[in-house]
Amino acid sequence: MATPESRARQRLGYLLGKIASGEPAPASGSAAATVVAASAALLQKVALRSEKWKGAEAAHHRAEELRLHAERLIELDSTAFLEFIAAQRSGEEVEAAREKTIDTPLDIARAGAAVVELAQVLEKNGNPNLMADSVAASILARAAVATAAMLVEVNLLHRTDDSRLAEARRLVGAVSASADPPASRGRADDSGRARVRSRDSDRPTRPRTSRGGPSVRDGRRPGS
Numbered sequence: 001m002a003t004p005e006s007r008a009r010q011r012l013g014y015l016l017g018k019i020a021s022g023e024p025a026p027a028s029g030s031a032a033a034t035v036v037a038a039s040a041a042l043l044q045k046v047a048l049r050s051e052k053w054k055g056a057e058a059a060h061h062r063a064e065e066l067r068l069h070a071e072r073l074i075e076l077d078s079t080a081f082l083e084f085i086a087a088q089r090s091g092e093e094v095e096a097a098r099e100k101t102i103d104t105p106l107d108i109a110r111a112g113a114a115v116v117e118l119a120q121v122l123e124k125n126g127n128p129n130l131m132a133d134s135v136a137a138s139i140l141a142r143a144a145v146a147t148a149a150m151l152v153e154v155n156l157l158h159r160t161d162d163s164r165l166a167e168a169r170r171l172v173g174a175v176s177a178s179a180d181p182p183a184s185r186g187r188a189d190d191s192g193r194a195r196v197r198s199r200d201s202d203r204p205t206r207p208r209t210s211r212g213g214p215s216v217r218d219g220r221r222p223g224s
Contacts, residue, residue: 035143059122063115073104081222098222116138154222
């Protein structure tokens with residue numbers, strides 16, 4: 001009988017296999033959403049093991065909320081791109097379909113930025129033994145934000161006055177500006193918080209878009 005763990009492995013393997021295939025979707029948008037979901041899952045782990053912090057329960061709830069939303073976006077991004085291809089082929093409601101290929105990656109970028117924000121809270125307040133996991137979640141989510149924002153720009157074509165492009169760029173700038181300089185990591189505050197530690201030990205460790213599918217008018221193809 002299949003266990004929840006085995007079913008989860010099958011779903012992940014299926015997703016990665018589809019991304020690796022020659023099919024037009026899922027691709028970079030779904031991959032970015034997957035990274036956001038994984039980052040939020042890391043933060044759930046940190047929150048669960050931060051029992052001494054009074055904000056741990058709320059942080060866990062928020063991380064779970066973000067993970068589930070990102071999981072939905074994995075499928076939504078793939079669906080949006082496939083619907084755009086179908087609209088191109090039929091010649092019907094092409095622009096309406098294109099809008100979804102812009103709105104969905106923007107939503108991925110927003111979710112990623114929210115994960116970065118939560119990761120910083122947990123890095124400062126969560127279990128110091130899992131600080132490395134909080135930092136990792138932030139690094140991964142920043143990459144997902146940059147990827148999703150790039151897709152927004154690609155799919156907008158030359159519409160540089162669109163407010164969604166400005167928002168996508170703002171999100172990239174915000175998560176980039178929030179990155180701590182490497183030298184500051186391991187000293188979370190002036191109270192002498194422990195340096196980054198192994199997540200599996202309670203003892204301190206030493207510091208340590210080119211896609212398939214029909215082309216669009218200017219020869220570029222929407223990313224997903």
